[in-house]
Amino acid sequence: MDPILKLKHTIDALFGVGVSRHLPKQIEFFFSKRTGRIREVYHNQKLLCTLRIDGGLAITPHFAQILMKSKKF
Template sequence: MSDKPNDLQKIRSVADYQFGKGVGEKLFPGGVKIVHSKRTGRIRHVYLEEKRLATLRPTNGLFSLNIAGAKRIMKHVKPQRLWVRVREEAEPFVARGKSVFAKHVIDADEEIRPQEEVTVTNEKGKVLAVGRAMLSGKEMKAFKRGVAVRVRRGVAEEVKKETLTLV
C-alpha cells in the first residue's frame, strides 16, 4: 500500500483548506467523478451525478465553485462560511450573473477576505450566484459604493444552459 494520496483525498484536502475543515467530505462524497486534463494529467473538474461541482484552477490550485457545489456547501455545512446576502431588488441581476455592488449587500461573513471564492444568497438563504470577493466581509457591509463580488455564474445562467442542452 502506498502513502501517496489518491485524487479524492487531494480534492478533499484542498476544499478543507479553502472552505474550512470538514467541507471536503461534504462537498465531495464518495461517488464523485474526477476529470483530468488531457494535456497535463492534472485534476480539472469534479462532477456529482452529471453536475459539475467545482473546477480546480491550475493558476493557484484552489477551487472555483459552480452553482451545484455552492448549493451542497450551503446545505451540508454548518455554520456557513464565505457567504454574501443581497437585497431583494438585486436578486434578478445577480441571478443572471451580474456583479454584486456593496450597496446591495445586507450581510456578509466577516471572515471573507478579498479574492476568496464566495456564495451569494438572497435574504432567505437561497443560492443566487458564485463569484470572487473584491472586498472583505466587513468592507462589504460598511461600504455603499463599489463592487463587492465579481459574479462568475448565476443560477439563471445554469437554468438557461440546461434548457439549451435539452432542446
C-alpha cells in the same frame, strides 16, 4: 496522490476544516490530457467544480449548496 484526497484537502484548506465531509460519495474526475492534473469534478453528470492552476477551486452554485450543509462553510 489520490484525487479524492487531494480534493478534500483543497476544500478543507479553502473553506474550513471539516467542510469536505459533505462531499458527495460518487464523484467523477476528468484529468488534463497534457498535464495529468484534475481539471473537472462531476457528481451525477453535474459539474461541481474545476481546479485552477493556482490551487483554487471554481465551484458551481450546485456545489455551493452542497457545501452549505456544513456550518463552517
